Amino acid sequence: MNVGIIGIGTVGKEVLSIISCQRVKIEKLLGEEIKIIKICNRTFREEFKNYSFTFDYKEILEDDSIDTIIELMGGKDIPLEIAKKTLLSKKNLITANKELLAIHGNELFQLAKKNGVKIFFEAAVGGGIPILSPLKESLFPNKLKKIRGILNGTANYILTQMSNGSSYERALIDATKKGYAETDPTFDVDGIDTAHKISLLSYLAWGELKEFTEIKINGITKLSTEDIRKAATNNQKYKLLGEAVIDEKTEKITLSIKPTLVGKDDLFYEVNGIYNAVEIEGSYTGKTIFYGEGAGGSTTANAVVSDLYKIINSRSWQI
Structure with missing residues (x-):
């Protein structure tokens, strides 16, 4: 397998490290050698000196020797260009970009199908939780009824801190200092990131990627300390839940994201901090539940590397 990697930030760096440290084990399982043909990043660092490096991602897209591209840039515009050109060039695509797929997935999945290549995106949902593969490959005999989850570690951390007596403002500052929240946390606290993820889970469950404008999204910014206190007096907590439900009669799929009260009898009650479920x-x-760290360089990188196995050994997820 000849691989090109575009974007060597926190996750990309860990991908290189995992492949380097676990190469013998990974190649034995894959059944073939992994060759990192070229890597691309906006800046050069000394740790890249043993790789063929470029500042221009187009060099990777145009390299005929590369059969699989890993895109880890983030954002939407340039990654969309990369994804389209990758698939049109009949190269497989691995990405952690949930925003890209939630907004443009229908177009990209059809491109992959038309060109006989694969898109895998285990790292786009749940960080270190291997949720997409079981959903698509292990649970498929089921008639799936509902998916719900805590899908954003930043929002869950803030709500956990608020349950412990912190204000929203202090909890957000704390999350930012610890690296759990971005400088602009809008996608996390407004529920948009959760919406991207529940959209992809829904697609794998039922084969329909909803238009993003159809999803009902409410974040956590309007929750007050008093709301949290009242919940606690009733042995409840607020959790930002993404939910996908299919109507058994009409087969209509409804997606929603909102702060939801859960009691001690709910498994999500004890899902705290940056953990997802x-x-x-x-x-x-x-009901089957999956639990683990929802973010972090090494956990997300593990999911990216796992997609290399699927490129070789699994059927395409595109419907």
Whole structure:
């Protein structure tokens, strides 16, 4: 497998490290050698000296020797160009870019199908939780009924701190200092990031990627300390939940994101800090829950590397 990587930030750096440290194990499982043909980043660092490096991502897109591209830039515009050109060039695409896929997924999935290549995106949802592969490959015999989850570690950390007596403002400052929140936390606290993720889970469950404007989104910014206090007196907590439900009669899919009260009898009650959890309800398996760290360079990188296995050994997820 000949790989090009575009974007060597926190996650990209960890991807290189995992492949380097676990190369023998990974290649044995894949059944073939992994060659990092070229890497691209906006800046050069000394640690890149052993790789073929470029500042121009187009060099990777135009390299005929590369069969799989890993895109880890973030954002929407340039990654959309990269994704389209990757697929049109009949190269496989691995990405952690949930925003890109939630907004442009229908176009990209069709491009992949038309050109006989694959898109995998395990790292786009749940960070270190291996949720997408089980949903698509292990639970598929079920008639899936509902998916709900805590899908944003930043929002969950803030709500956890508020449950412990902090104000929203102090909790956000704390999350930012610890690196859990971006400088602009809008996507996290307004529920947009959660919406991107529940949209992709819904697509894998039912084969329909909803238009993003159809999703009902409410974040956590309007929750007050008094709201949290009242919840606690009733042995409840607020959790920002993304939920996808299919109507069994009409087969209409509804997606929503909102702060939701959960009691001690709910498994999500004890999902605190930066942890994520996803619950999938199926006709045969009942309720299955997946739990783990929702963010972080090494956890997300592990998910990216796992997609290399799927490129070789799994059927395409595109419907």
